[in-house]
Amino acid sequence: MTTLTTQTGTSTTTAAPARLYGLVAEFENPAQIVAAAEKIRDKGYRYWDCHTPFPVHGLDKAMGVQRTILPVLVFVAGAAGCTTGLGLQLFTNSFNFTIWALVWVTGYPFLISGKPALSIPAFVPVMFELTILFSALSCVGLMFLMNGLPKLHNPLFTCDRFRRASDDRFFISIEARDPRFYRSKTEADLKSCGAAAVEAVVED
Amino acid sequence: MSTIHAHEIDNTGDVPGKRAPLVLGHTDFHQVTNTICRPNEMRKPPMAWYIMFGISMMLVMNLGFVVHYLIFTGVGVWGLNNPVMWAFDITNFVFWVGIGHAGTLISAILFLFRQKWRTGINRFAEAMTIFAVICAGLFPGIHVGRVWLAYWLFPIPNQMDMWPQFRSPLLWDVFAVSTYFTVSLLFWYVGLVPDLATMRDRAKGKVQQMAYGLFSLGWRGSNRHWHRYERAYLLLAALSTPLVLSVHSVVSFDFATSQLPGWHTTIFPPYFVAGAIFSGFAMVVTLAVPARELFGLKNLITLRHLDNMNKVILVTGCMVGYAYGMEFFIAWYSGALYEKFAFMNRAFGQYSWAYWIMVSCNVITPQLFWFKKVRTSIPLMFILSLFVNVGMWFERFVIIVTSLANDFLPSSWDRFVPTWVDIGTMLGAFGLFGVLFLLFCRFLPMIAISEVKGVMPQADPHWEGWHQSHGAGSNAAAAHSANGEHS
Numbered sequence: 001m002t003t004l005t006t007q008t009g010t011s012t013t014t015a016a017p018a019r020l021y022g023l024v025a026e027f028e029n030p031a032q033i034v035a036a037a038e039k040i041r042d043k044g045y046r047y048w049d050c051h052t053p054f055p056v057h058g059l060d061k062a063m064g065v066q067r068t069i070l071p072v073l074v075f076v077a078g079a080a081g082c083t084t085g086l087g088l089q090l091f092t093n094s095f096n097f098t099i100w101a102l103v104w105v106t107g108y109p110f111l112i113s114g115k116p117a118l119s120i121p122a123f124v125p126v127m128f129e130l131t132i133l134f135s136a137l138s139c140v141g142l143m144f145l146m147n148g149l150p151k152l153h154n155p156l157f158t159c160d161r162f163r164r165a166s167d168d169r170f171f172i173s174i175e176a177r178d179p180r181f182y183r184s185k186t187e188a189d190l191k192s193c194g195a196a197a198v199e200a201v202v203e204d
Numbered sequence: 205m206s207t208i209h210a211h212e213i214d215n216t217g218d219v220p221g222k223r224a225p226l227v228l229g230h231t232d233f234h235q236v237t238n239t240i241c242r243p244n245e246m247r248k249p250p251m252a253w254y255i256m257f258g259i260s261m262m263l264v265m266n267l268g269f270v271v272h273y274l275i276f277t278g279v280g281v282w283g284l285n286n287p288v289m290w291a292f293d294i295t296n297f298v299f300w301v302g303i304g305h306a307g308t309l310i311s312a313i314l315f316l317f318r319q320k321w322r323t324g325i326n327r328f329a330e331a332m333t334i335f336a337v338i339c340a341g342l343f344p345g346i347h348v349g350r351v352w353l354a355y356w357l358f359p360i361p362n363q364m365d366m367w368p369q370f371r372s373p374l375l376w377d378v379f380a381v382s383t384y385f386t387v388s389l390l391f392w393y394v395g396l397v398p399d400l401a402t403m404r405d406r407a408k409g410k411v412q413q414m415a416y417g418l419f420s421l422g423w424r425g426s427n428r429h430w431h432r433y434e435r436a437y438l439l440l441a442a443l444s445t446p447l448v449l450s451v452h453s454v455v456s457f458d459f460a461t462s463q464l465p466g467w468h469t470t471i472f473p474p475y476f477v478a479g480a481i482f483s484g485f486a487m488v489v490t491l492a493v494p495a496r497e498l499f500g501l502k503n504l505i506t507l508r509h510l511d512n513m514n515k516v517i518l519v520t521g522c523m524v525g526y527a528y529g530m531e532f533f534i535a536w537y538s539g540a541l542y543e544k545f546a547f548m549n550r551a552f553g554q555y556s557w558a559y560w561i562m563v564s565c566n567v568i569t570p571q572l573f574w575f576k577k578v579r580t581s582i583p584l585m586f587i588l589s590l591f592v593n594v595g596m597w598f599e600r601f602v603i604i605v606t607s608l609a610n611d612f613l614p615s616s617w618d619r620f621v622p623t624w625v626d627i628g629t630m631l632g633a634f635g636l637f638g639v640l641f642l643l644f645c646r647f648l649p650m651i652a653i654s655e656v657k658g659v660m661p662q663a664d665p666h667w668e669g670w671h672q673s674h675g676a677g678s679n680a681a682a683a684h685s686a687n688g689e690h691s
Binding site: 132 | 232359370371375383387402404429431439443447450653663
């Protein structure tokens with residue numbers, strides 16, 4: 001085990017005492033973080049997270065992350081795209097009625113190359129493309145939204161050590177708002193998991 | 205930097221029961237980050253970058269000029285005439301859309317098939333896709349003639365109270381290509397976000413930190429985020445797979461649903477898709493070979509990656525060759541007089557030179573890739589990939605121009621000769637592609653950092669090196685054992 005270095009709080013003396021955001025523990029490799037995540041999960045923490053430079057296999061299970069419902073939402077969006085495609089083409093090319101879509105617009109039943117007004121097979125490609133378009137846009141949009149991104153600032157970014165979370169180190173952060181968070185006890189918990197270093201992060 | 209060079213380890217062969225390494229010479233994650241970020245972080249790019257950028261920029265200026273000349277004068281400045289109303293413009297459009305197919309194939313289809321070698325090349329193949337689709341979009345855009353009315357392509361209420369005609373494959377094309385562009389861009393950007401966060405965390409200057417920080421959206425590698433991210437990535441791959449197959453199918457419908465001999469064939473959709481993948485992979489090889497030399501990425505884009513790509517070129521080249529043969533067979537077997545004439549005319553008519561360039565570049569030269577010596581020879585694969593690029597450009601030219609120039613009535617036959625504006629626009633598109641690609645190489649990580657780390661043996665929590673020893677010694681042990689695996 002490497003030396004356990006613990007920096008207690010930040011040394012900057014400001015007028016108001018800085019509020020503690022949480023503790024960050026550094027681990028050296030994927031094996032250590034998976035083992036540590038299992039222990040932290042079993043201790044019953046709720047507001048905690050692992051930070052890794054790439055998705056580590058088995059970490060979801062070790063942390064007890066629940067499966068996301070994103071695919072269900074994307075399916076709904078895809079169905080909406082398909083319906084939109086069909087509706088758009090039927091309205092513009094098959095029928096002759098007027099609706100209000102920001103302005104008053106009227107459909108026009110084109111009769112082209114002997115095809116019937118309701119020529120569904122000819123409408124399939126655009127329905128398909130809109131299904132994909134709606135699904136993909138909602139997939140990416142909802143993924144970031146559910147992750148709470150974009151959120152350009154996070155107290156973790158004030159920690160210099162944490163920069164390596166996007167490079168070659170693995171971190172566990174436990175937030176101070178967690179009901180089981182006690183500064184000294186949590187620090188001991190993290191150390192007992194084999195953290196190479198534990199550091200306090202303050203809100204700014 | 206790594207001390208082990210690519211040539212010391214041959215990872216192009218497969219030993220049964222053992223996996224050949226995809227990352228050479230890098231023993232820890234930090235080295236991978238350093239190698240990939242180096243081209244973005246060096247003070248000045250190599251001289252070759254400046255030379256290429258200068259040439260490309262001149263071509264872009266020329267593009268600006270010819271496009272303005274076209275818009276202010278009219279499409280008559282192109283060599284189009286009465287039977288040949290599509291020529292260089294649509295040839296270039298189909299060519300560039302085709303190039304764009306390799307990126308999504310690598311990122312989506314190879315992802316679904318769990319082909320881990322894709323991680324070395326997917327980022328810049330996706331970038332190439334986006335830039336190629338930008339070049340492709342240029343041509344129909346300026347071909348409409350009155351570009352200020354280009355919004356008639358979209359279902360927007362207009363002054364004529366008319367709607368686009370949704371039973372036309374040309375309109376399907378508008379939807380297919382714009383959807384393809386949007387989805388490719390999303391795919392690329394989603395993959396970039398964690399890497400932009402890496403760039404942000406390493407940035408020395410304030411400007412870089414702000415720019416990379418803004419576009420990385422505050423990514424902090426949270427595993428709860430990774431969980432949704434991986435799901436979203438898988439979904440995007442699953443959505444892009446039918447999309448990539450549909451786009452060139454829809455492009456081929458532009459031709460196949462018409463009545464023209466030489467165009468009116470059911471083989472077109474699969475034939476176009478195979479051709480698109482063929483040309484796209486050739487373009488990836490054309491770009492990857494100089495990029496890995498110039499920016500020191502040989503240990504990440506290894507000979508194994510290039511070997512695999514050349515195998516894909518060989519397979520799709522055979523499919524394209526089969527399609528050429530089958531077209532001829534059906535033309536004869538159908539007994540349709542005009543169809544028979546159209547194909548004889550292709551091979552022996554006024555454009556026979558173009559046809560034989562196409563056949564020799566697309567069917568004959570890729571056959572050399574049967575030999576492993578050729579597949580793993582850098583100069584040979586570069587030359588062959590250029591041949592394929594040329595051949596695929598001519599394929600589209602042959603399909604479009606020969607079919608139009610000699611249609612049903614001999615009295616309406618004519619000959620298409622490109623004007624200087626045609627040629628200027630074609631070269632200009634290459635310049636635009638070059639400028640975008642070179643800027644990408646300079647400012648964005650060319651290889652997916654987080655994905656490459658994920659396929660290293662060290663990324664696995666059960667990797668033996670992590671359990672042999674603990675603590676400070678673990679990195680050294682890891683290094684030792686990673687090297688041991690290669691031998």
